[in-house]
Amino acid sequence: MEETVPTVLVVNPNTNEQTTAMMTELVRPELATAGLAVEGITVAHGPRMLADPTTLAAAETHVLEAVRRRLAAPVGDRDVVAVIVAAIGDPGRDRLETELELPVVGIGQASILAAARDGSRFGMATSTPLLADSLTALVARWGHRTTFTGVRLTESEPLVLAADPERQFRELADAVRGCVADGAESVIIAGGPLADTARRLAELGLAPIVEPLPSAAALVVAKV
The missing domain is CATH 3.40.50.1860 (Rossmann fold)
Known part of the structure; x- marks a missing residue:
């Protein structure tokens, strides 16, 4: 068999x-x-x-x-x-x-649970501004709203950044810095298509990066 x-x-x-x-x-x-x-x-x-x-x-x-x-x-x-x-x-x-x-x-579920482990404060960095409210609602759905420092956004639109990986990397790095300024102890790079950039950001050492995948x-x- x-x-x-x-x-x-x-x-x-x-x-x-x-x-x-x-x-x-x-x-x-x-x-x-x-x-x-x-x-x-x-x-x-x-x-x-x-x-x-x-x-x-x-x-x-x-x-x-x-x-x-x-x-x-x-x-x-x-x-x-x-x-x-x-x-x-x-x-x-x-x-x-x-x-x-x-x-x-x-x-989304997995990254939130990983970031919120042991009551740690965490933020999200993303290139999709119109989904900020949806992401905040997802955090609340998994019971971690009180330790969530919020969503930080890139300056450029997501399709622009998708076509320019280096620009995407730079702008998401700035968003990670913003999360840290908000008090985040770790930062979720919020987006499946951002996975390669998330790995690069983890190597910068700006903050512990939670990679969703x-x-x-x-x-x-x-x-x-």
């Missing part, structure tokens, strides 16, 4: 396949140490970036459809044991959790 490989699905709630590949590769090493494979899937419909509450809300349906479609069509020897929703607003996470008999982790991988390992 063929042995199945326990696999974690990383679902990208935007339609950018390159972002899916980048995020999948980022979580692969930590999952591999726990004997877990990883498979990235991309939603079939929606924008290439979730930048406002309307697109974030609409992404919930697309995430549900993508996960249901994948689970209805098993792939060879892969046995799906967990799902990571790889957008900082966690669209569809709550509904998937009630629908599936396996762990469902959002990168590795945080989600660690939470999956703990749950599985």
Whole structure:
């Protein structure tokens, strides 16, 4: 009998396949140490970036459809044991959790729980100003509003920064400095597509950086 490989699905709630590949590769090493494979899937419909509450809300349906479609069509020897929703607003996470008999982790959820551990004060740095209220609400949803120092934003629009990685890096570094000035002991880089920049920012030593995707991988390992 063929042995199945326990696999974690990383679902990208935007339609950018390159972002899916980048995020999948980022979580692969930590999952591999726990004997877990990883498979990235991309939603079939929606924008290439979730930048406002309307697109974030609409992404919930697309995430549900993508996960249901994948689970209805098993792939060879892969046995799906967990799902990571790889957008900082966690669209569809709550509904998937009630629908599936396996762990469902959002990168927003995981980064908030990691940053707030032991009652630490934390902030968020992001390039999506229209999602600031949604991110604050997500912090409250996980019960950590009192230790949250707030959201600091880049000066430029998210699509501008997506096209200019160096500018994105510089402006997010400034946002991290702002979080530290607000009293944050650690800073979440809030956005799945910001994962590469988050890793670079961690090397600057401005503050402890909480990377959403590795945080989600660690939470999956703990749950599985």
